[in-house]
Amino acid sequence: MVKMENKKAIVIGAGVSGMTAALKLKDRGFEVTVLERESRGGGVIGTFSKDGFRAESGSNSVMVQSQRTLDFLDRLAVKSKMELSNSVAKKRFFVKGGKPRAVPMGPFSLMFTPLFSLLGKIRLLCEPFIGPVKSEDPSVADFTLHRFGRDVLDYAMNPFMAGVYGGDPEKLSARYAFPPFWNLEKKYGSVIRGAIKSMKEKKAAGNFFKPMMISFEGGMETLVGALSKNLGESLKCGAKPLSIDFSGRGWQVEWVSGDEETCDNYDALVIAVPAAEIKSLPFAGSLAAELAPLDGIKYAPVATFTLGFKRSQVAHRLDGFGALTPAKENLNILGSLFVSSIFKGRAPEGYVALTNYIGGMRHPEYASLPEGEMLKLVLADIEKILGVSGEPCFKKLFVWSHAIPQYNVGYGEFLEVMDEAERKFPNLALVGAYRGGVGVSSCVESALSAASKLADRLS
Numbered sequence: 336m337v338k339m340e341n342k343k344a345i346v347i348g349a350g351v352s353g354m355t356a357a358l359k360l361k362d363r364g365f366e367v368t369v370l371e372r373e374s375r376g377g378g379v380i381g382t383f384s385k386d387g388f389r390a391e392s393g394s395n396s397v398m399v400q401s402q403r404t405l406d407f408l409d410r411l412a413v414k415s416k417m418e419l420s421n422s423v424a425k426k427r428f429f430v431k432g433g434k435p436r437a438v439p440m441g442p443f444s445l446m447f448t449p450l451f452s453l454l455g456k457i458r459l460l461c462e463p464f465i466g467p468v469k470s471e472d473p474s475v476a477d478f479t480l481h482r483f484g485r486d487v488l489d490y491a492m493n494p495f496m497a498g499v500y501g502g503d504p505e506k507l508s509a510r511y512a513f514p515p516f517w518n519l520e521k522k523y524g525s526v527i528r529g530a531i532k533s534m535k536e537k538k539a540a541g542n543f544f545k546p547m548m549i550s551f552e553g554g555m556e557t558l559v560g561a562l563s564k565n566l567g568e569s570l571k572c573g574a575k576p577l578s579i580d581f582s583g584r585g586w587q588v589e590w591v592s593g594d595e596e597t598c599d600n601y602d603a604l605v606i607a608v609p610a611a612e613i614k615s616l617p618f619a620g621s622l623a624a625e626l627a628p629l630d631g632i633k634y635a636p637v638a639t640f641t642l643g644f645k646r647s648q649v650a651h652r653l654d655g656f657g658a659l660t661p662a663k664e665n666l667n668i669l670g671s672l673f674v675s676s677i678f679k680g681r682a683p684e685g686y687v688a689l690t691n692y693i694g695g696m697r698h699p700e701y702a703s704l705p706e707g708e709m710l711k712l713v714l715a716d717i718e719k720i721l722g723v724s725g726e727p728c729f730k731k732l733f734v735w736s737h738a739i740p741q742y743n744v745g746y747g748e749f750l751e752v753m754d755e756a757e758r759k760f761p762n763l764a765l766v767g768a769y770r771g772g773v774g775v776s777s778c779v780e781s782a783l784s785a786a787s788k789l790a791d792r793l794s
């Protein structure tokens with residue numbers, strides 16, 4: 336690996352994506368400066384603790400999908416603080432008829448699940464015999480309907496997409512928002528057949544990594560805290576760029592931190608702010624016009640409302656990860672996670688904590704309701720679904736007006752804009768949840784790759 340002695344990089348935005356890219360560049364020998372507008376790094380990730388309860392502002396966990404992510408956690412020295420989710424979290428629920436129904440995890444439970452009708456189950460099992468989808472970029476709804484039928488769309492894919500994207504399956508692209516299914520169909524002609532074959536192939540090749548759901552001692556703040564700590568003085572909080580100019584060989588960036596202004600030249604620029612914020616960056620020259628189309632990327636607004644109750648106030652056993660709601664159920668919330676069942680330390684002994692998601696593309700207006708009104712909507716739903724009674728003894732609300740980018744049909748055009756900008760400006764990288772996946776582990780993987788490629792281009 337070539338080290339970039341004396342080269343300088345500037346990263347704008349210190350969410351998990353920006354800080355990961357910055358650290359990778361630092362490891363490749365760059366002198367790095369990270370500008371973060373807020374008073375802390377971490378972006379949407381953060382942990383609030385009070386009276387023995389813990390509420391996450393954004394992501395509740397990380398689904399580690401690769402050895403590379405695990406190695407990166409080791410590099411951050413947080414591997415020893417990793418907490419594996421409880422085994423009960425493997426059980427998930429989708430709501431049907433106002434009640435949580437366990438998601439079938441095998442052929443036997445599929446036979447008996449009340450989530451799908453008998454005809455729906457037969458249709459699902461026909462999937463291996465269905466020809467490929469004709470369109471090159473179908474919606475998640477069209478793809479699911481074609482391959483699995485109406486029941487799977489309404490009572491599995493719809494709530495699942497609400498849980499991952501706060502999104503609408505009619506608009507989300509199967510190709511870009513749900514590549515695992517899309518790729519299986521493309522490679523093997525069937526999702527079910529493909530899943531079985533690819534599992535066998537991976538096992539035979541010996542590169543089978545068993546995904547694990549984790550959080551950390553102290554919650555997700557521990558992860559972003561470790562990133563900030565590893566960046567040390569490189570991370571400038573309460574800082575923002577005043578002008579960004581391409582000077583032919585590199586970038587001249589003027590920035591302010593507190594009341595101190597700096598103007599310096601950098602060999603590499605990483606933009607790690609959400610797509611919706613790119614247009615407000617002070618670019619001089621043609622880069623602004625180059626990136627202007629990215630303003631068309633839609634974001635779902637999402638509020639996370641964590642509520643604590645005495646165990647006796649909740650009738651449901653909370654023996655799972657949580658319950659996601661299909662649009663057909665006409666409920667207010669997108670879902671409720673049983674966070675105190677998933678990880679320890681989320682509620683005091685004898686109490687439970689539920690993190691409820693509200694808003695999304697289904698009810699965007701709900702995400703900006705006053706807290707009291709939102710509470711009424713949430714309580715009405717969790718009373719119905721989980722048998723919750725009475726008032727919560729703990730409440731913590733976080734509202735994100737631009738929570739999750741929507742990888743809608745036609746998203747390929749946005750990805751092309753990003754690729755083209757990096758072709759024209761080889762010392763630029765664009766990283767964030769709007770490229771390569773919205774999950775924390777996807778953000779980490781994409782940022783590591785983008786930073787490595789950037790360093791390679793400049794070597």
Ligand SMILES: Cc1cc2nc3c(=O)[nH]c(=O)nc-3n(C[C@H](O)[C@H](O)[C@H](O)COP(=O)(O)OP(=O)(O)OC[C@H]3O[C@@H](n4cnc5c(N)ncnc54)[C@H](O)[C@@H]3O)c2cc1C
Nearest residue numbers: 348350351352372378379393394395738767768773774775
């Ligand atoms: C409510 C919610 C729940 C989620 N749940 C999960 C989950 O359970 N599991 C999972 O894997 N993922 C989850 N995610 C997704 C995941 O957490 C995010 O996709 C990821 O953290 C995004 O990181 P990022 O660095 O790309 O963006 P951000 O976190 O948005 O960071 C961008 C940073 O840029 C800064 N910035 C913006 N403009 C400027 C500027 N002009 N100058 C300087 N700085 C600027 C911002 O202040 C921010 O710190 C969830 C997300 C949300 C919102």
